[in-house]
Amino acid sequence: MSADKPGAVGSGPEHAGSVLQRKASLVDMLDPLSFGDVVDSLGELYRVGIRVLDERGRTLADAKGSNGDFCGFVNTTAQGRARCTALVARLNEGPLTPTQGAQVLPGTSPLGGELLGQPCFTGLRYVVLPVQWEGDVLGRVVFGPFAPEELADVPVALAELEGLELERARELLAHVGRQSEHRVVKMLAHVAQVLAALLASGQKAYLTGQLHLEAMLETQRDLEAQNAQLMRLNQRLKEADRIKSSFLGTVSHELRTPLSSIIGYSEMLAEGLVGALNAEQMQFVRTIIEKGNTLLKLISSILDMSQIEAGKVRLAFEWVDVQELVESSLTSVMPQAQRKGLTVKVHLPEVAQPRVVADREKLSQVVVNLLANAVKFTPGGGQVEVRLSAHGPQPGLVGEGYRIEVEDTGVGIPLDQRERIFQSFYQVDDSPTREYGGAGLGLAIVKSYVEGHGGQVSVTSEVGQGSCFRVVLPKEPPLSGHGPAYIPPPIDTDPERF
């Protein structure tokens, strides 16, 4: 009964996906170089040739024995060479069954299967040890040829070879190592043990490595799928954000035009262009103008933000006297501060004319927004202080610069919200009954404009004690040399091109 028919028609290598499905093979399990060294040293130890072949007859290791001269001499004859070649072919690839003169040797192999003794026509002998692993034949180890201990003289078969000089053959045969049966059995056991140990560790390393790779690939597939999902979501969010910005821009623009008319006509009414108003009418008209202006500021902020998010804000750099700019910004919040009864302090540096390169309008808006926030969030009787100072080169900034600080004694900002206040539409108090108005855009605009100037904005605060916003700007923004600069949008909202 032959359970194995290596090389049978249609029996290609099984490559069913995972390494766990594949049949073990000697090539995978053994490291050829170090295994070759081990086999060489075993051959030297026992003074016998050892050849290890896989199930397809490929040689994995080959240690030469002491038979070289003798066999070489026999092979000089045509007949000798033919018989030797046939025998070696059978040893390497023939069936592992006792046929053609081979005999099953007593004893069991530590690697499973039967040991086969194979006599050579020269009187020498071979032993074949099948390499079985998990019930599969993975290859074989061929020992020999060696001279059996009882070999006295060259056999008749050798004498029959045409053209062989028998005396010389005898002489060379004497140099072939003799092996007793006992020694052969011990040697086989030893080699089989070594091979079994190498195979066990080799298989473990091979399977582990391969499986690790498979698990990594599996994980990568997972991550790629998740990534694709996130990309899709991100794309949708970007698109939604782009639509939102564009919608806000359009709507703000559409709101601003009629609002300007409302304010304009109200002002004409207040100025008495169409007749005098009585005191009550005048008060009503002033209220309309005041609320109209508040609404206009809000709409302007929304429009600014939508321009920023669309990447459409252009900074027009020019020489600006920052001291003058701070002072003029103060005038726009003074009425409000005075109404609330706040003390406003100003610290301007001694140095005259601190001229810097900036977009006057945008920088002014930064200072106004910060001051307006300070006034808004500071209760009556509090204090708002604005400081301007010069500073040397700083990490993250190009060259020398200046610092504008706006400090208040207001409500303060909880620690966990200090990063988020710079996001658009974010409000520390987002409850429906919130105390302070506003759209939550002021600081987002500040951050965007400051960063557009190559600067940084930061905040320190203590809840209930007050906050201090610090804007640090370079004297000359890095991009100012190239004319007007666009502020990059906070997130890339460009629609897909392809």
Add this chain to the structure above:
Amino acid sequence: MQLNHAQRELTLKIVYYGPGLSGKTTNLRAIHARARPEARGRLLSVETHEDRTLFFDLLPVFFTSSSGFKVKLKLFTVPGQVVHDATRRVVLQNADAVAFIADSRRSASAENNAYWRKLRANMREIGLDATQVPVVIQFNKRDLPDAQTDAELDEARKKGGEPVVGAVALRGEGVMETLHVLLQSAWRNLDERARLSRNISLTEKEFLTHIFQQMDLTGTSLESLYPTAAGRPR
């Protein structure tokens, strides 16, 4: 299942699945200890230094049928720790039957449930049809104080179609019985789908007998089913 007619070989893959430390490797060790060396390969374990399975364990068991077909069982465990989900899926691929090793302790119920769901999810992900791959549940650690009672096991049995076997794998109890149900279910399922008994002239009885006669069944309920065949080679 891998069926190679040209080389006359049949390979079945059995996977032991379950929460970490529920006793999957212990099951394999017990089988290894009871199997005759001629019928099994080495137990290959890839463990961490804390004795936790890192990748998998593998125990091959094999025989040659009377019709000359070489039959090989590859028994695998998956790593139980949560982080090894990808490895679990790789090992589970192409399984012919799955043993779900549950921890009998009441305190482990949540974990058992979580891994049961993981098994279902893993099977879905790799395209194993839960109705086509038999699953056997082993309630391990029956000897522990907090273990569920036999009545509770019966309750669990009624909740689904899977066979349920009690075990103390550390002492080898219930391990062979689990393997028996597992192989029987696997065989019946494959026979139905691939007509194995006709195609490779191997009956369920011969299949099971070949395997369990190579095992030391002393003290198990299978002892009388498979009287020792020592000295009676088939």
